[in-house]
Amino acid sequence: MLADILADTEEMVRCESPSSDAAALARSADVVARLGTRRLGAEPERLGIHLRWRLGAEPSRVLLLGHHDTVWPLGSLATHPCTVDGTVDGGVLRGPGCFDMKAGLALAFHVAAGRSGVTLLVTGDEELGSPGSRELIEEEARAAEVALVLEASAPGGALKTERKGVSVYEVEVTGRAAHAGLEPERGHNATVELAHQVLAIAALADAERGTTVTPTLMSAGTARNTVSAKGFVAVDVRVRTASEQDRVDVAMRALRPVVPGTRLDVRGGPNRPPLAASASVGLFTRAARIAAELGQPPLAGVAVGGGSDGNLTAGVGTPTLDGLGAVGGGAHADDEHVLVGELVPRAALLSALLDELLAAPTKTAPAAGSPRP
Known part of the structure; x- marks a missing residue:
C-alpha cells in the first residue's frame, strides 16, 4: 500500500x-x-x-x-x-x-x-x-x-x-491628484485617507475573542511629486464565531472617509463561516x-x-x-x-x-x- x-x-x-x-x-x-x-x-x-x-x-x-x-x-x-x-x-x-x-x-x-x-x-x-x-x-x-x-x-x-471563519475585503480610496510642490492644496490625498482607514480597520480586531483584522496588501499614488488620487488596501479577517464575523462586516461597511473630498469603496465580505x-x-x-x-x-x-x-x-x-x-x-x-x-x-x-x-x-x-x- x-x-x-x-x-x-x-x-x-x-x-x-x-x-x-x-x-x-x-x-x-x-x-x-x-x-x-x-x-x-x-x-x-x-x-x-x-x-x-x-x-x-x-x-x-x-x-x-x-x-x-x-x-x-x-x-x-x-x-x-x-x-x-x-x-x-x-x-x-x-x-x-x-x-x-x-x-x-x-x-x-x-x-x-x-x-x-x-x-x-x-x-x-x-x-x-x-x-x-x-x-x-x-x-x-x-x-x-x-x-x-x-x-x-x-x-x-x-x-x-x-x-x-474567514472574511476578505478590499477598500479602495479615490481622491484627486495635484502637483505636490506647486499646489498640493488642490488635491484630495488618497494616501493620507488610506492611512486613516488602515488604523480604523486594524482597531476592529479583538484579541480576547480571537478576532484578527489584518490589513495586508496596500498601494497608493502614482508619482513621487503627485498628491495621490488612488489608494487600495486588502484586509484579512479571522473569527471564531458567526457573531464576530457579522460585527466586523457591519463595521467595515460603516467606514467613512476622513479627508475631505475623498471617497471609499468597500468590497468583499464573509468568505467562510x-x-x-x-x-x-x-x-x-x-x-x-x-x-x-x-x-x-x-x-x-x-x-x-x-x-x-x-x-x-x-x-x-x-x-x-x-x-x-x-x-x-x-x-x-x-x-x-x-x-x-x-x-x-x-x-x-x-x-x-x-x-x-x-x-x-x-x-x-x-x-x-x-x-x-
Missing part, C-alpha cells in the same frame, strides 16, 4: 496546479481523474476543474473532501523537486503541494476503494476561497451524514477540530477511540486560524472532521513535506473510521440542495 500511495502522490505533485492557471488545473484534473479511476475502479464526473466520484449503489452517506490546486506557481518543481529523502518507512517526501494536499488525495483514493455510500469530491479552487465550488460543496454536504476533510494535519498529526468545535466533537471522539484501538499514539485535536472547505460543510450543519490527511509540515512554505512513515497509519485510521460510519444505522439525510433542520 505504501508504495502505491507514494507513487500516486508523486505523480500528482509532478503535475503543477497553481490555483490561478486554468490550463495547469485542467492538466492536474486529468492526472487526478486517471489516478482515481485506477484506484476506485470508476471514472469521476468532470465538473470543469472539479471531480466527483459516487461510490456504490446505495445513497451516499459520507462525503470525503479534498482539493488538487496549490499555491505554488508554475516552475516551482525546478527549485523544489519532488523527492523522498531517507528510508522509505522513515523518509520525508518533499515537493510543492505534497502536504497541502496531494498526499491527502492519495490517501482518499486508497481508503475509499471498494466502498459503497461514499462520495469523493475533489475541487480545484480551494486556495482561492472556493469561489466556483462552494455551491457544489454545500450541496454535497447537505446530502451527507458526515464530512471528512483530507486536508493536511496540524503539527504532530493532530486533527483540526475548530477553524476560524467558522467551523465550530461542536461540529467536530462527536467525530473526533470516535476517531480518537479508533486510534487508541489501533495502537496509535493519542490523537489530538486543535483549533487553527486557517480556513478550508470544512468550514463550508460545517456551515450547512453537517458534522465535519478536518485535518485527516497527511502528517508533515511546511504548507505553502519552502520546507513543505510529508512524513512517509505516517501514511499507512493514517490510512488505517481513515479506513477504520469509514468502516464504523458506514456500518452505523442509516439516518435520513436531506436531499441535495435542501437546508438542514
Whole structure:
C-alpha cells in the first residue's frame, strides 16, 4: 500500500496546479481523474476543474473532501523537486503541494476503494476561497451524514477540530491628484485617507475573542511629486464565531472617509463561516477511540486560524472532521513535506473510521440542495 500511495502522490505533485492557471488545473484534473479511476475502479464526473466520484449503489452517506490546486506557481518543481529523502518507512517526501494536499488525495483514493455510500469530491479552487465550488460543496454536504476533510494535519498529526471563519475585503480610496510642490492644496490625498482607514480597520480586531483584522496588501499614488488620487488596501479577517464575523462586516461597511473630498469603496465580505468545535466533537471522539484501538499514539485535536472547505460543510450543519490527511509540515512554505512513515497509519485510521460510519444505522439525510433542520 505504501508504495502505491507514494507513487500516486508523486505523480500528482509532478503535475503543477497553481490555483490561478486554468490550463495547469485542467492538466492536474486529468492526472487526478486517471489516478482515481485506477484506484476506485470508476471514472469521476468532470465538473470543469472539479471531480466527483459516487461510490456504490446505495445513497451516499459520507462525503470525503479534498482539493488538487496549490499555491505554488508554475516552475516551482525546478527549485523544489519532488523527492523522498531517507528510508522509505522513515523518509520525508518533499515537493510543492505534497502536504497541502496531494498526499491527502492519495490517501482518499486508497481508503475509499471498494466502498459503497461514499462520495469523493475533489475541487480545484480551494486556495482561492472556493469561489466556483462552494455551491457544489454545500450541496454535497447537505446530502451527507458526515464530512471528512483530507486536508493536511496540524503539527504532530493532530486533527483540526475548530477553524476560524474567514472574511476578505478590499477598500479602495479615490481622491484627486495635484502637483505636490506647486499646489498640493488642490488635491484630495488618497494616501493620507488610506492611512486613516488602515488604523480604523486594524482597531476592529479583538484579541480576547480571537478576532484578527489584518490589513495586508496596500498601494497608493502614482508619482513621487503627485498628491495621490488612488489608494487600495486588502484586509484579512479571522473569527471564531458567526457573531464576530457579522460585527466586523457591519463595521467595515460603516467606514467613512476622513479627508475631505475623498471617497471609499468597500468590497468583499464573509468568505467562510467558522467551523465550530461542536461540529467536530462527536467525530473526533470516535476517531480518537479508533486510534487508541489501533495502537496509535493519542490523537489530538486543535483549533487553527486557517480556513478550508470544512468550514463550508460545517456551515450547512453537517458534522465535519478536518485535518485527516497527511502528517508533515511546511504548507505553502519552502520546507513543505510529508512524513512517509505516517501514511499507512493514517490510512488505517481513515479506513477504520469509514468502516464504523458506514456500518452505523442509516439516518435520513436531506436531499441535495435542501437546508438542514
